[in-house]
Amino acid sequence: MAQCHMFLLELIILCSFLKGTSEVTETRVFSSSGENVRLPCNNALSDCTSTTWTYTRLSGTVELIAGGEKKNDIERRERLSLGSDCSLNIKKVTQEDYGHYICRQYVNDKQQGTDAPVYLHVLRVSSSSSQTEIRSGSVTLSCQLYSYGVSCDTLVRSEGIQLIWVNQTGVNLMTDSRYQIFFSSTHCISTLTTTLLNEDHNREWRCQVTQRNHPKISATYTVKYSDQEDLSDRPAPHNQEIVISAVVVALAVLVAVFWVIYKKKAYNKRETHSSVFKDVNEHKGTYETINMAIPSMPNANEQTDDVTYSEVTSSSKKQVQMDNDHSNDTVTYAAIRGTEYAPQDGLYASVKK
Template sequence: MAVKSHICLLGLIILCSLLTGMSEAEVTVFSSSGENVALPCFNALSDCISTTWTYSKPRTSVTVELIAGGIKNKNIERAERLSLGSDCSLNIYKITEEDHGKYTCQQYMNGQKHGMDAQAFLHVLHVSSSSTQTEMRSGSSLTLTCQLFSYDNTCDGLIRTEDLQLFWVNQVGVNLQTDSRYQILSSGQCIKTLTTTLLNEDNNTELRCLVQKKNEIKTSASYTVKLGGMSEAEVTVFSSSGENVTLACINALSDCTSTTWTYTKHSSSGTVELIAGGIKNKNIERAERLSLGSDCSLNIYKTTKDDHGQYTCQQYVNGQKHGTDAQAFLHVLHVSSSSAQTEIRSGSSVTLTCQFFTFDNTCDSLVRYENLQLFWVNQADVNLQTDSRYQMLSSGPCIITLTTTLLNEDNNTELRCLVKMKNEIKTSVSYTVKLEGKKS
């Protein structure tokens, strides 16, 4: 009997401990900063004038009264963002990370508390940037911090017991943990930082931080990359020196007299006006190699390595700028020879340097993050890296030199340097061997 009494007493103690402070209705809400949230009041009576909502600040004993007798407390800091729904739910407009915590809905009739409390625990996901600038440039480093704010750090417990996870994805939902372009670091149970070097093509792309619990996405917060000076209309052009290039003006009007083309070699250099009001600037060095197409495109005849850079097409109507800029980034591949002679002899050593010129040295980033490659091939498209006759040296991310000793049979053979990005040949430039005294 004594044993049974002890068991019954233990059961009562456990039951009391479970009931103490617990509510009949409890809900957990996940949201991201900037969203609108409605917290349900499950114990609501038909008339919301009996409803009181309170807020408990995490890790403090302070409780703030938000709604009393169905009337909003206008003396609190966020009063303008709060309202009471027709079902007595608490509406919070454009929540911030400071809104996380415990919200309690209570009912009072004739000054007496009625029924059990209904509680809502609000977890808020927030993304912040290390950059104070709203716009950044290609080549800049960006660090984003994603943090889940929860009442009394319950996030830590959710990660341990509820299989809760935070992770970053791109705009097509691919987990960025698998992409070498992005460095992901967990500096706490509920904090994930992402660091990357921005490329031109990152403009307007969206990076999202997700909260997943037991394979279910609970909420997400996004960050959209905005690069300074970038436009909605943008094109990247790959060319080799000596080619003719046409740069499209995507924002062109029907009459090219409204068109202006400018050129910027580097982001730190000045801007040169090439075309103004549809008329070519004849005072610039390369004026004879430029012309305006019937569709307002910019034609460059026999490009050189010095033509690489950023080209911007703008429209002006009655002296006022019209629409958004259209930009073209021109990358130029160039090959040079160590020999000053146009013809050399069999047995001579020749060194060819292939270099890829880009705006603001973005080639370095393209090599690291877009799998851009430079390599030499012969006229049968065989990669010369595998041929012991040729010595290859990379003296920079976008410079590859080829050295070989020429043979008689090399006369009129063609060596080509290729640019490949994501397994697609973007452009190539060739060098034809001419041996002295040999016939073509």
């Protein structure tokens, strides 16, 4: 009888152990790229100084936290921190952070309890264009769920995971014929291809992860056109604006050219007029009128020499340089004419300028 009771007691302990083991289950955390994420530690103790976090992926296992302190030899050390509940916090998650995380508790170098595994899945949306601003008339967006330790097919079949595209109001774009959507369960990628319209500038497309039709996380992509963007399918008014702008620029260039030509002609005309005016002034002569008086008839008894003198002097203002000497040209005209009535002492007429 005593042996029977002992057997029942062992059976109860075994069942309790199996029940406790079954309560430790895997935790799946979904996050989108660029967000902050918290990975819970389901076997946390009151003192987190006994906590250790490890990270496993294809490249191997790396210890991130040991004895409640961050390791110094890890690349993402600045983005990691330990919460007051022994959870692991990661800032600005990237697709490189996905993988298998394990929280363990050690007391006196002995593990307490069982492992608390956490699988981190990271969602990221990217464009087929390497440019931050789209320059072509069409765009292809890729939405990928990065996972480790489980295939995408398993997530779809057993977990009911789906990747869907929705617009800003949450409507599934699969119902819109404008979009071509393709899903690959091999790499957990859903692509969206569409021809851009003018109203798509600053439009937001959202890729959403659902589990059994319940939204889990989402990642967005906003289309931005570059300044040089010239989409072929933009409305006609846009093309008209381009033509008008080209005409305005051409007219401005023509006006500038005509203005330069006009100014040049005006300058040449002014120079020619000034030169002619100068030549006229320099060659202008001076003319004098000489009035000569003829004396009255001499007496019959008086003897005369019958000679008349007249002198005309003309001077030009034009300067002529010869051997670095400046002088005025002076020309004197003299005429001697006989007259039968001239007085004996002669008649002189002189005009000087």
